[in-house]
Amino acid sequence: MKHDDIDDLDRALFALPLAEPPAGLRASIFRATVYAPSAAQAFGRLEMIAIGVMLALASWLTLATVMNPRAAGSIEGALAILVRGLADPQTLVWLGVGALTAVWLSVAGFAPFRFPNRPGRAS
Amino acid sequence: MSRVAPEIEDGYLVAAALAGRPEAFGTLVERYDRAVFHLCLRTMRDVEEARDCTQEAFFKAFRSLKTFKPGAKFSTWIFSIAYHACCDRLGRRKRFSREELPDKADLAPGPAAVAEQNDEARALRAAIAALPEKYRTVITLYHLQGRQYEEIAQVLGLPMGTVKTHLFRAKELLRKALSNE
Numbered sequence: 178m179k180h181d182d183i184d185d186l187d188r189a190l191f192a193l194p195l196a197e198p199p200a201g202l203r204a205s206i207f208r209a210t211v212y213a214p215s216a217a218q219a220f221g222r223l224e225m226i227a228i229g230v231m232l233a234l235a236s237w238l239t240l241a242t243v244m245n246p247r248a249a250g251s252i253e254g255a256l257a258i259l260v261r262g263l264a265d266p267q268t269l270v271w272l273g274v275g276a277l278t279a280v281w282l283s284v285a286g287f288a289p290f291r292f293p294n295r296p297g298r299a300s
Numbered sequence: 301m302s303r304v305a306p307e308i309e310d311g312y313l314v315a316a317a318l319a320g321r322p323e324a325f326g327t328l329v330e331r332y333d334r335a336v337f338h339l340c341l342r343t344m345r346d347v348e349e350a351r352d353c354t355q356e357a358f359f360k361a362f363r364s365l366k367t368f369k370p371g372a373k374f375s376t377w378i379f380s381i382a383y384h385a386c387c388d389r390l391g392r393r394k395r396f397s398r399e400e401l402p403d404k405a406d407l408a409p410g411p412a413a414v415a416e417q418n419d420e421a422r423a424l425r426a427a428i429a430a431l432p433e434k435y436r437t438v439i440t441l442y443h444l445q446g447r448q449y450e451e452i453a454q455v456l457g458l459p460m461g462t463v464k465t466h467l468f469r470a471k472e473l474l475r476k477a478l479s480n481e
Contacts, residue, residue, distance in 0.1 A: 210362040
């Protein structure tokens, strides 16, 4: 191949095909960027605004209740009812069942239980 | 010469990605991954390292997308990140050996090129691969970006005059190597 003038070399250079990337390169870039867990926001903008408004309302209500002198008796009464309820064995049983269910779901998820394969059987 | 879509669309995609649509960055990946890999491969001369540098470049770009200046060219930006990733790797592994200096560069075609003398593209690729690193990179960017010397200078962080000199010398070396066939 002779390249006596620079234009000829330019043409040859520009005609060169780009190197072929290895298989899976694009997928791995996507996994590290676009599909990375950090890329997805837990809450959208409107959801964040709604959560902020609800927290502000809850704070205001709590403050208003605590600051009200007549609320002291009501709060005391409510706490007494709560303590009596928690002391009830039936309530405690149901609370235990609920807690165990929550632990089970968080560990096992919603997937059905699978028995381990026996030796000699295809997985 | 540009092998990609107009820059205004790239800017739009960057803005969309910043506005919470990461899939817009996916389009940029699809648009530039091959060119970035090509640059990394030419610089590193190793497929696995080029692959790692390409991934690293896009990851860094994604993480620092906020620093992308509106109106700038995305190709120049991503090439610059990729080139610096390559330089870091080369520096770490002390790949810049004396054999890569221009005066001592082996311009003779390698065994693969000798066997493929009838294939012009392969001969040219072999000649480019035999160039010293700084000329190889500048000729690769010239291949990718065309006669946009200012952008090549931005990617390499060199004055435009140096880029033109490197390019001139690279072409001279290429012509010499190819005429020796």
